[in-house]
Amino acid sequence: MSSILTNPGAMTALQTLKSVNSNLNDTQNMISTGKRVSNAKDNAAVWAISKNMESDVAGFKKISESLSLGLATIDVARKGAETVTELLTEVKEKVVAAQEENVDRAKIQTDIEALRDQVAAVVNASQFNGQYMLSHTSDAADSGSINVLASIDRDSSGTVTSTDINVSKEDLGQSAAVAGTVSVDAGTAATVNVGDKATVATFQEDTAGGLSAGNTYQFTTGGAIGLTADVAYVAREGDELGDVTAGLVIKLNKQATEDGLNITFSQGATAGTIEMTNDTDANISVVASDFQQAALDGTQADGTIGGRLEELSNIDVTTQDGADAALAVIDGLIDIAIDSAASFGSSQMRIETQTDFITGLTDALSSGIGTLIDADMEETSARLQALQVQQQLSVQALSIANSAPQSLLSLFR
Template identity: 55%
Template sequence: MSSILTNNGAMVALQTLKTINSRLATTQQEISTGKTVATAKDNSAVWAISKVMEADVKGFKGISDSLNLGQSTVAVARQAAETVSDLLTDIKGKIVAAQEENVDRDKIQADISALRDQISAVVGAAQFNGLNLLSNVSLTAGSGEINILSSLDRSGTGVTASDITVGKQDLATDAQAIQATGGTFTAAGVTGTLNATQTVTLDLSTLTIEAGKAFAIQIFGTDADDSTFTQADYRNTAAAAMTQAEAAAEPMAYVARDGDTAQDVAKILAEKWATYLAANNLDSNVLDIQASGSGLVLTSTVTNATDLIAVSVATVGADAGNTIGGRLAGLADVDVTTQAGADSALASIEGLINTAIDSAAAFGSAQGRIETQLDFVSGLTDALKSGIGTLVDADMEEASARLQALQVQQQLGVQALSIANKAPQSLLSLFQ
């Protein structure tokens, strides 16, 4: 049946042409935007995933900036620490030269003083954007380290930031100060006695370590007839118990800084004992103190049941207002103008050199880790971008071929619609 009111052929041709035009518009949009999923209506699930990944890419770009800043800061500190190590090595050469009696020790001391001033200048200049990792004298908790943003960790519960923590390594030469009065004073925080038992360990892990708290070694040897050792030589206090005033004046003392552990305090006190031993010409067979982990190992080969040596570690609380000194403050005590001073300086310089070497090594390790993370973040960012492209980018070769095919289909659709629209005209012949 033919009808002038309903043209089924035209309706079919029209629907086909609409479909072709819709697909052609989609293809043209892909070509113009370069994406198959440009908006949420194109594919809401894929669009949502791509937007989350794009946000992560933006975040990782910020992380790269943070890592670059941190790397530069640590690199400056590492270079300065290496320079300080070299300068300390030069000082050691001067000290060794001063061991010879037929030298001008005053001129050698002048050279040492100049090198010491140079170390102070290097440490003071070792800052990047106002941050100096070679100075750590603040009493504020957490000020002994910096956190460098290194990653974003996404999980089902959300996103968390990860940091690379870099500890400050103080190489300043400023002197410490312990208050002679006030605050919380403990005469014997830990104590041990060498008698017939010739090896004892003082466990410093039982003490609270905090910035500004001072630790001082107290020695009180007893040998009534001075047959085994001269008891006066192995006493650094007037009585068996140290007073706070004596702790304040004691060379074998250390004011802890933020980030220090019992192991750090033990190591530094052992180094100060080595210097004290050489400066006072004492016999290590009578008393030797070595650091072992968080403890001080006391040894003697001469004590017995009656001839004994008591060693304690006294503490002066941070509430006393102690001043934290630089880790290289011992340079101020280096004086080679006398033979005794030269001997003492040779003992102390080893510990100072090790301090600088350990600091440079710590910064080098941190810098290596930052560089590794930078490479990882760069690769991860590229992988995320590639993944986003796989999800939303258009295949331009395919789009080009599809465009040409759709254009041909569009022309044929228009032709088919034109033919269908002319079909009712044949009905006019029935009425002629």
């Protein structure tokens, strides 16, 4: 049945044309934006995932900036520690030269003082944006290290947490320590035979775990070892037992040399222990009162923390005894500087590795986001041409359908 009021063919052609125009509009949007999912309406699930990933990419870019800042800070500290090592090596050359009696020790001492001042200048200058890594005498909690933001981690539940790289400060200052009170006898009586090495001290951590900044650990002059002055080390924030014994060993060897004792102190294999080598002509008795440590209940008066290169400021080679004492400590000071530079080098390598990983991860995430939402331009181009042809055909079909009622006029002629 034909009707001049209803044209099913035109209606069908019109619906087809609308559908083609809608698809053509979507395709043109893909071409203009470059995305097949540009908003939540296009694909809610994919859009939500892409937005989460985009937020992570933005976060990782900020992490890259943090890593760059941390890398620059540690690089300055490492170069400073390496320079201090070179300067201390020059000091050692001067100290060795001073062992010869037929030299002008006063002039050598002047050179040493100049090198010592240069060490202090390097330590003071080794800072980046106000962050000093070669100076640390604070007893404040967590003041002995810095945290470099290294990553953000998203778990299966969507919770995001941050991860830091902790870098310890390495003090290379020369300030003098002032011992606090000690009230715990940590000694054990022992006899060190001629030519033997034996443990003569064992220090402990406090009851809270770790060492408390300001606690004093010392050898006293009360026993038969023969030291004429107390030798003390004041713990700094972040110290471990190895730091305590390393600091004491340097001072002990210097004091033993000044006192003319033919004995040598060294760190034991067990953390917190000090060993003594007896090269005298007689056995040496060590009694419990020879060494002490800070009270474990924390009630003792704290000492003043000194620089780890404190003994550098005490080197005086104008006399033979002074030259001998300087020779006894200089290697220990060089070891401190070497260990500091090595520690910074390890931290710098880790930060560089993390930087490379974050860069690669950011690229991978960006690529993944593109896979989810970017339009395939080759496919879109082909689709555009096909839809343009369909649009033209739909217009033609609609024109034909609209002209169909005119054939009814022939029935009334």
